[in-house]
Amino acid sequence: MIVELGHFALILAFGVSIFQMIVPMVGAHRGWGSWMAAAGPAATAQFLLVAASFVALTVAFVTSDFSVALVAANSHTAKPLLYKISGVWGNHEGSLLLWVLILTLFGAMAAWFGGNLPPRLKARVLAVQSAIGVAFFAFILFTSNPFLRLEFPPFDGGDLNPLLQDPGLAFHPPFLYLGYVGLSMSFSFAVAALIEGRVDAAWGRWVRPWTLAAWLFLTIGIGLGSWWAYYELGWGGFWFWDPVENASFMPWLISVALLHSAIVVEKREALKAWTILLAILAFGFSLIGAFIVRSGVLTSVHAFANDPERGVFILLILMVFMGGAFLLYALRAGAMEAKGVFGLVSRESALVLNNLLLAVSALVVFVGTIWPLLSEIFFDRTLSVGPPFFNAAFGPFVIAMAVALPIGAMVPWKRAKLGRVAKSLVPVAVLAAAGALLAYSVFTGQSAMGPMFIGLSVWLVFGAVLDLWTRTGRKSIQERFGRLWRLPRADWGKAVAHGGLGITLFGIAALTTYESEDIRVATLGEPYEVGAYTVMLETARELQGPNYVALQGEVAVTRNGRDVATMFPERRFYPVAGMPTTEAAIDNGFTRDLYVVLGEGQSGGFVLRVYIKPFANWIWGGSIIMALGGALSLTDRRYRVAAGAARPVQGGVPAE
Amino acid sequence: MKRLLLIVMLLASPLWAVEPGEMLDDPALEERARDVSGGLRCLVCRNESIDESHAELARDLRLLVRERLVEGDSDAEVVEYIVARYGEFVLLRPNASGANMLLWAAGPIMVLLGLILAFVYIRSQSRREAGQQGLSTDEEARLEEILKD
Numbered sequence: 155m156i157v158e159l160g161h162f163a164l165i166l167a168f169g170v171s172i173f174q175m176i177v178p179m180v181g182a183h184r185g186w187g188s189w190m191a192a193a194g195p196a197a198t199a200q201f202l203l204v205a206a207s208f209v210a211l212t213v214a215f216v217t218s219d220f221s222v223a224l225v226a227a228n229s230h231t232a233k234p235l236l237y238k239i240s241g242v243w244g245n246h247e248g249s250l251l252l253w254v255l256i257l258t259l260f261g262a263m264a265a266w267f268g269g270n271l272p273p274r275l276k277a278r279v280l281a282v283q284s285a286i287g288v289a290f291f292a293f294i295l296f297t298s299n300p301f302l303r304l305e306f307p308p309f310d311g312g313d314l315n316p317l318l319q320d321p322g323l324a325f326h327p328p329f330l331y332l333g334y335v336g337l338s339m340s341f342s343f344a345v346a347a348l349i350e351g352r353v354d355a356a357w358g359r360w361v362r363p364w365t366l367a368a369w370l371f372l373t374i375g376i377g378l379g380s381w382w383a384y385y386e387l388g389w390g391g392f393w394f395w396d397p398v399e400n401a402s403f404m405p406w407l408i409s410v411a412l413l414h415s416a417i418v419v420e421k422r423e424a425l426k427a428w429t430i431l432l433a434i435l436a437f438g439f440s441l442i443g444a445f446i447v448r449s450g451v452l453t454s455v456h457a458f459a460n461d462p463e464r465g466v467f468i469l470l471i472l473m474v475f476m477g478g479a480f481l482l483y484a485l486r487a488g489a490m491e492a493k494g495v496f497g498l499v500s501r502e503s504a505l506v507l508n509n510l511l512l513a514v515s516a517l518v519v520f521v522g523t524i525w526p527l528l529s530e531i532f533f534d535r536t537l538s539v540g541p542p543f544f545n546a547a548f549g550p551f552v553i554a555m556a557v558a559l560p561i562g563a564m565v566p567w568k569r570a571k572l573g574r575v576a577k578s579l580v581p582v583a584v585l586a587a588a589g590a591l592l593a594y595s596v597f598t599g600q601s602a603m604g605p606m607f608i609g610l611s612v613w614l615v616f617g618a619v620l621d622l623w624t625r626t627g628r629k630s631i632q633e634r635f636g637r638l639w640r641l642p643r644a645d646w647g648k649a650v651a652h653g654g655l656g657i658t659l660f661g662i663a664a665l666t667t668y669e670s671e672d673i674r675v676a677t678l679g680e681p682y683e684v685g686a687y688t689v690m691l692e693t694a695r696e697l698q699g700p701n702y703v704a705l706q707g708e709v710a711v712t713r714n715g716r717d718v719a720t721m722f723p724e725r726r727f728y729p730v731a732g733m734p735t736t737e738a739a740i741d742n743g744f745t746r747d748l749y750v751v752l753g754e755g756q757s758g759g760f761v762l763r764v765y766i767k768p769f770a771n772w773i774w775g776g777s778i779i780m781a782l783g784g785a786l787s788l789t790d791r792r793y794r795v796a797a798g799a800a801r802p803v804q805g806g807v808p809a810e
Numbered sequence: 811m812k813r814l815l816l817i818v819m820l821l822a823s824p825l826w827a828v829e830p831g832e833m834l835d836d837p838a839l840e841e842r843a844r845d846v847s848g849g850l851r852c853l854v855c856r857n858e859s860i861d862e863s864h865a866e867l868a869r870d871l872r873l874l875v876r877e878r879l880v881e882g883d884s885d886a887e888v889v890e891y892i893v894a895r896y897g898e899f900v901l902l903r904p905n906a907s908g909a910n911m912l913l914w915a916a917g918p919i920m921v922l923l924g925l926i927l928a929f930v931y932i933r934s935q936s937r938r939e940a941g942q943q944g945l946s947t948d949e950e951a952r953l954e955e956i957l958k959d
Binding site (some may be wrong): 538550761 | 830848859918929
């Protein structure tokens with residue numbers, strides 16, 4: 155019964171979305187206030203209906219209602235509660251429902267918090283947002299209905315893929331979708347602005363918080379996914395340039411570009427057409443991501459539901475929305491004239507460079523990702539494009555961006571002299587060079603790549619510190635410290651996010667260059683040396699988990715006779731899914747992770763892999779700091795007071 | 811029951827990435843082997859190199875790579891040997907021949923085009939301002955005339 159109610163709510167939401175797509179749009183066109191005003195309540199209703207539907211499906215999963223086909227295929231009574239819940243989105247149909255839940259949530263939030271938007275723009279934004287909803291409701295209801303019942307319910311379910319039964323991965327999809335789908339809001343704003351035919355500083359200010367929120371969630375989502383890969387896949391890789399990873403990375407890159415170009419629109423009323431294009435592209439890449447994950451045209455480690463028919467449907471959605479948006483863009487973008495004029499050396503130009511590098515690097519990832527497909531279709535060559543290509547093709551962009559970032563972040567607006575900025579950055583450059591030299595001398599005989607990237611990360615972090623410090627003026631030290639705390643949150647957000655990027659870069663450089671590894675058959679009770687540590691496999695025993703059996707090793711790690719850690723690596727077997735997994739034991743440290751994996755039993759012992767991973771945690775620490783920077787910026791007071799306050803906009807509402 | 815499951819588990823458990831038994835005694839040679847196998851794709855897996863993969867075929871390829879290295883092949887010769895048998899598909903780093911030139915050149919070409927476009931755009935719009943200032947000298951002259959009157 156609850157399941158049917160959920161199904162019914164979803165159908166109702168589909169109806170409401172069609173209403174919300176048409177009525178406010180017509181209202182905005184004709185200037186009918188009541189028709190425009192209908193968008194708000196409709197957006198709220200849509201969200202509540204989808205939420206009810208989502209709750210219904212969750213109840214079916216939690217109560218293990220195996221008469222629902224989806225539950226029977228993806229759940230099991232013995233599964234822990236957390237994974238029963240995360241099982242809701244651990245499959246194609248359920249994850250689509252999560253997708254529309256978030257889509258309608260963003261629509262409803264625009265309705266709730268969009269009080270300072272001009273009513274006409276607001277109506278159009280909500281109508282466009284709802285049009286996306288219509289497409290996805292149709293997709294779910296006609297091809298991927300999660301509420302279908304089975305005629306003969308099985309006794310027990312088929313279990314969730316054991317690799318997905320993990321806390322990191324339980325929360326990875328919701329964050330990722332908050333990011334992907336959040337970009338739909340920027341898209342809706344862009345299309346609404348094109349219909350309106352007007353982009354001004356206020357528009358830049360309205361669209362930025364949504365992009366910032368989407369980017370923030372995407373950052374956390376990608377970070378979680380990478381962290382999961384690090385500890386779950388069994389050898390501590392954290393990024394594989396897999397098509398599915400690239401699918402999340404491309405919108406991330408474009409949304410970073412969009413964030414920065416929207417600043418130029420907001421502050422200087424330039425780059426308008428380009429910003430609109432980025433907003434369209436960002437969501438376009440989100441849809442491409444959905445297509446890659448769900449169609450199975452590109453083989454990947456974690457693509458699920460490889461069904462060509464669904465792929466065709468997403469391709470259709472992609473074509474309709476991107477085609478429509480680009481057509482509108484071609485017709486209207488020419489009318490968006492820039493107001494602010496800037497010189498070749500200026501903050502604006504620096505942000506153009508930022509955008510250029512980010513957009514092209516996203517396109518490079520895109521070309522690399524679909525190249526196997528293109529090559530097979532057009533040149534009849536089956537080939538692979540793997541990590542070595544991406545590292546070689548993407549690396550130079552990272553270097554260029556890292557070199558330019560601290561300079562660009564400090565160049566004044568409009569017209570500037572490069573010499574002045576360069577002069578103030580000299581101490582940071584010296585520090586960076588010292589960092590690189592230190593890395594080079596500590597680890598002799600290594601390639602120059604590691605030290606160079608470490609130097610760059612020092613450059614980024616201290617560049618961000620200097621940027622913030624420079625904002626405090628030229629008075630006495632005490633006064634400057636006082637001012638530091640009173641700086642706008644957006645300034646803090648900028649410095650923190652840029653610093654976070656440096657920290658992530660440092661972690662990646664240290665881990666990939668200076669990792670050490672030891673693989674051997676470890677005899678029980680016999681200690682051996684790995685780097686500065688002494689490792690001993692003490693015992694290996696059988697273990698019964700809730701829905702798996704495991705072989706667990708106990709490994710004692712000491713350093714100079716002192717205990718460092720006792721670690722318990724496991725190999726698990728999930729009988730229902732018939733799948734083995736490895737659970738690496740990780741001793742997290744500030745300067746290094748110890749990473750131990752238990753392998754097969756062999757004469758007199760077990761295969762033991764021990765890795766020392768320097769500064770591994772800095773990769774994810776940096777991502778969290780980046781996201782924190784985004785959050786700081788999001789709480790800046792300027793977004794809460796009337797947008798475009800400096801220049802009153804028609805229909806603007808004063809601060810709450 | 812538990813014991814039975816454990817036995818099943820051991821039977822079902824895949825082979826692991828690089829086993830101690832596979833590794834070569836010469837550390838320099840072994841490092842080269844790891845390097846080479848990091849660039850070769852496991853054919854039956856989804857986007858994994860043979861160095862990371864647990865599949866049996868990956869193991870066979872790892873052994874083959876080491877065999878060739880021990881016999882004195884250079885890294886390039888080993889890769890060539892594997893490609894000759896398994897096709898271009900095994901290369902995780904696509905070679906820059908034929909249409910693949912496009913793949914490798916895509917980034918540099920796009921950056922170059924982008925830089926040129928950005929430069930032209932920034933110059934033209936900053937000239938517009940300069941142009942306006944240039945006009946203002948005429949206007950200043952006229953202004954002076956008007957003021958004289």
